[in-house]
Every structure is written in structure tokens, then in C-alpha cells.
Ligand SMILES: Nc1ncnc2c1ncn2[C@@H]1O[C@H](COP(=O)(O)OP(=O)(O)OP(=O)(O)O)[C@@H](O)[C@H]1O
């Protein structure tokens with residue numbers, strides 16, 4: 001794995017739109033290091049709608065988003081482009 | 083100090099609460115509006131009570147997100163602009179002509195090269211005009227037009243060879259499709275294949291000449307000896323004192339015609355001579371033209387044809403003086419014969435890159451397109467039997483090609499033909 005720092009946000013149990021706001025807040029806080037690729041934000045959620053709203057907002061902001069489904073929740077990984 | 087009375091305090095308090103509620107309501111509404119823009123549902127009051135709402139600062143969060151969205155858009159725009167400039171530069175720098183044409187055959191865009199190749203007026207705005215008008219000088223799309231086929235079938239089409247403005251082009255059309263896969267236009271790529279075609283033609287001609295040359299050299303050699311005997315014996319016979327007037331005349335014709343045969347054979351032998359037998363010499367082109375003109379002056383006078391010369395200062399070229407003179411005599415004589423009577427031949431020399439050009443322009447009938455590619459073939463002639471053997475130009479092109487030059491023929495825009503002999507300047 002790479003030496004990237006990971007910011008974990010656990011919002012299991014919360015529902016949209018709060019989920020989105022929490023994720024955006026985290027992205028805002030780290031936005032400079034996130035753009036440089038020094039940090040990535042990983043959101044864990046069990047709310048299905050968040051797997052649509054979070055990636056679409058993060059992509060509009062110019063990030064790359066990967067969504068992974070595990071047994072009990074979704075993992076949304078937000079990183080710099082390229 | 084006056085103590086406020088509890089009743090009025092209560093009223094004021096109620097009033098403030100109502101106001102406060104309205105402010106919060108306003109904030110919730112605006113937050114929801116922003117959330118909708120972000121593509122999500124409104125916040126429910128039970129999810130977030132009024133106090134946490136303010137503390138959470140959703141408007142601040144969305145504003146921060148918007149800032150990043152804008153930043154990203156600006157960056158994307160910059161990248162798109164750069165990509166567009168790059169694409170435009172490639173579009174214009176490429177060596178092939180590119181046009182984008184819509185389904186009504188209107189030109190949407192074309193690159194610089196396309197303009198240079200097909201548009202006569204460089205500053206002309208051709209956008210929105212019909213491609214068949216601008217490129218093909220027609221008032222409707224041609225039957226063999228590849229763009230018609232591509233628009234109809236949605237497939238790419240290649241037209242191997244099409245002639246425009248004295249040049250040969252290869253045309254490739256590929257469909258331009260919309261989101262639903264329907265053909266909404268064509269991209270037309272035009273490649274100039276004139277040089278390639280010329281090289282191929284020259285190659286073919288050279289091959290033909292080499293084989294013909296070998297054959298004729300053999301025949302010519304075989305014929306020379308018997309012809310020599312005919313000439314010798316007819317001359318011997320002419321010395322006989324007992325011949326009648328008629329017999330003397332007939333013998334004279336035999337001798338004359340035999341000499342003519344010898345000349346043709348000499349021509350064949352010249353033609354068949356291999357390159358390594360002649361060392362490449364140096365030649366003064368203007369000088370060669372003057373001698374050719376001098377030699378044919380009488381013939382021109384007889385035909386009432388004026389020969390004009392416009393000889394410019396040109397460098398010495400590679401090639402033997404007598405051979406190049408021979409070439410000019412052939413071309414000039416052809417011009418006189420083509421004009422027949424009354425006319426003009428204009429001869430001009432000039433520099434062109436590393437070449438010296440000798441140009442012969444006559445006021446004859448020109449050369450029909452249908453035979454233009456054959457006039458350099460050995461024995462091709464349109465002249466009556468006895469007048470032309472059809473060797474003049476094939477011998478000439480043999481001589482010129484051997485020393486790295488070319489002979490080009492075009493019909494003059496006004497009248498007659500133009501022959502251009504290009505010779506290599508001697509370094
Ligand atoms: N200036 C010209 N104008 C029109 N036609 C020409 C001209 N020069 C050549 N031609 C055509 O090209 C043909 C071939 O020319 P070429 O010199 O090879 O042979 P020729 O003149 O017919 O015979 P030869 O030169 O052997 O006496 C001519 O018969 C004529 O039809």
C-alpha cells in the first residue's frame with residue numbers, strides 16, 4: 001500500500017442528508033492536502049442513498065471516488081484525481 | 083431604576099420567540115434549497131434540532147463545497163482550452179486536408195492545408211457553403227462522391243484517386259455520429275498523391291522504354307547493315323550512264339528513303355543507349371535554346387511562326403550540351419508542327435529551387451486529355467505516316483530523366499500547350 005494518510009469517517013446509522021453534510025465537512029477541512037494527494041477520505045455508511053449523493057458531489061468538486069460494498073456497510077473512498 | 087413590569091416582558095418574550103422561529107425557519111429553508119442543489123433530500127427537524135443545526139453550520143459546509151466545485155470547473159476549463167488550442171494546432175499543422183461537413187453538405191470547418199489545396203481565394207470564407215460548390219465546382223453532390231456514401235451508409239469510404247486542379251488526391255470520408263449513433267456529418271480527409279502518381283508513371287515509362295530500347299537496339303543493329311547495302315548499291319547504280327530520267331529519279335527516292343530509315347535507326351540507337359555510356363557533362367541552357375532556335379529559324383519563317391525568347395540568367399546545368407539541344411529541337415519542332423501556320427512560340431528560362439526550367443509555350447491546339455499520358459511513349463504519334471515516327475518526345479524524356487530532370491506538359495489556360503523541361507543546376 002502507499003504511504004497516504006487516511007481520514008476515516010464513520011457515519012454508520014446516520015441517514016442522508018446529514019451523511020452528505022458530514023462527508024462534505026470532512027472534505028472541506030482536508031481539501032488542500034486532499035487535492036495534493038497526501039490524504040484520502042474514507043466514509044463508511046450503511047445508508048444506500050449516500051453512495052449516490054456523496055460520490056456525485058465529490059466528483060463535481062474534482063475528486064476521484066471509489067465505492068466498495070462490504071458485508072455490512074458501504075465504503076466510499078475519496079482521493080485526488082490522477 | 084425602574085423595574086420592568088412582568089406583563090410587558092412576557093409579551094416581548096413571546097414576540098422574540100416568534101421572530102426567532104421565523105429566522106430558524108428561513109435558515110432551514112435555505113439549507114434545504116442548497117441541499118436540493120447538491121442532489122439530496124431536505125433536512126428533517128427531528129434529525130437535527132435547531133441548536134445543533136446552527137452549530138453544525140450546513141450553509142458554511144455547502145459554501146465550502148461550492149468553492150471547490152468552482153475551483154474544479156475553472157481548472158477543467160483551463161485544461162479544455164489548452165486541449166482545444168493543441169487540437170487546433172494539430173488540425174492546422176497536419177499535412178493532409180481536413181474538412182468537417184454536415185448532412186446537408188455544408189462545410190462546418192476546414193483546416194489550413196485543405197484551403198491551400200482546394201480553395202482558390204485564400205481569404206474566402208467558406209464556412210456554411212456547400213462542399214460540392216467550393217471543392218468540386220458543381221451545383222449538386224457528384225455520383226462518385228464518397229461523402230454521399232458515408233452519409234447514406236454511416237461507413238468510412240476511400241476514393242483512391244480524384245483529379246482536381248491538375249493534381250491527384252486520395253479522399254477518405256469517415257462518419258461523424260451524434261449521441262444516438264446517427265450520422266450527422268462527415269470528416270473528409272484529403273491527401274495529395276500527385277507526386278506519388280508522377281513517380282509511378284515515370285517508373286512505368288522508364289520500364290517500358292528500357293525493354294523497348296533493348297529490343298530496338300537489336301533490330302536497329304540488324305537493319306543497319308542491309309540498309310547500308312541498299313544505299314551503297316543505289317548510289318553505285320546512279321553512276322550508270324544508260325539510265326533514263328525516270329530511273330534516275332526513282333533511284334534518288336530509294337537513296338533518300340534509305341537515308342531516312344538510317345536516321346530513324348540512329349534515333350532508336352540513341353534512345354536505347356544506356357546511361358553509363360555517356361558521362362554527364364555541363365550545359366548552358368540558354369545557349370542550347372539559341373542553337374535550337376537558330377536551327378529551326380527557317381522552318382518557322384516558312385510557317386509564319388514567330389519564336390520569342392525570354393532568356394534569364396540561369397546557372398549551368400548537368401547534362402550534355404548536344405543532347406539537351408536535341409531535346410529542345412524536338413520540343414520546338416513539335417510546337418511548330420502543332421501550330422501548323424501562323425502563330426507564336428514563347429521560350430522562357432528561369433530558376434526554380436535548385437532547378438533550371440526551360441519553358442516552351444505554343445499557340446497550337448493543345449494536347450487532348452485523352453492522349454496526354456501517351457505522348458512520351460515510343461512510336462506514339464498523331465502525325466500522318468511519313469511525317470512523324472513518335473520518337474521525339476520519348477527520346478527527349480529518356481535524355482532528361484537520365485540526368486535527373488523532368489519534362490512536364492500542361493495545357494495552357496489560354497491556348498496551346500506548355501512544355502517545361504526541368505534540369506538540375508550543376509553545383
Ligand atoms: N506542342 C504540341 N502541341 C500539340 N501536340 C503535341 C505537341 N508536342 C507533341 N505533341 C503530340 O505528341 C505526339 C508525340 O510527339 P513526338 O515528338 O514524340 O512524336 P512526333 O512529333 O509525332 O514524331 P517525331 O518527333 O518522331 O517526328 C505528337 O504526335 C503530337 O500528337
Ligand SMILES: [Mg+2]
Nearest residue numbers: 412416474475
Ligand atoms: Mg516530334
